Amino acid sequence: MCLGIPGEIVEILKDRPDLAKVDVSGVRRAINIGLLEGESLVPGDWILIHVGFALSKIDEAEAKSAMDFLTSIGQAYEDEMAALRESMIEEG
Template sequence: MCLGIPGEIVEILPDRPDLATVDVSGVRRAINIGLLEDDLEPGDWILIHVGFALSKIDEDEARAALAFLESIGEAYDEEIAALRESMIEAEKG
């Protein structure tokens, strides 16, 4: 099962404005934010699926979604494990 998971933007990468470091339940990864037209900044919450930000969400919605996802157990644990193993790296140029 693949889930959309809320994450908080920690940093927009200065040399790659289409990538942001995002914290998802203590796991930090580079996430592609290029699909969003919103002006994003650290502290904003986004909904993530397979390494891409799908939408900007508010903090209350993010916390409610995280609480629900944590309550469903195994599927959430699998998604967090997949996030830990994933890597999106900025291309060196």
């Protein structure tokens, strides 16, 4: 099963505007935001992430609802978090 996980943008990387540092349940990763070109993204915004790529911009209420659902399904969520931890996008 493939899941999208909500994450909060912490920083847009100045030298790589296609990457943002994102916090997902305490895990911080550089996430590719290139698919959201044209969206206005700033720190504090929420995005839906799958294996290192931002799929869409969502609001905080959607993010909370998604996290509540994801934590309720157990192993599939844990598998997706493991995939996120392993997705290392170079920042420089």
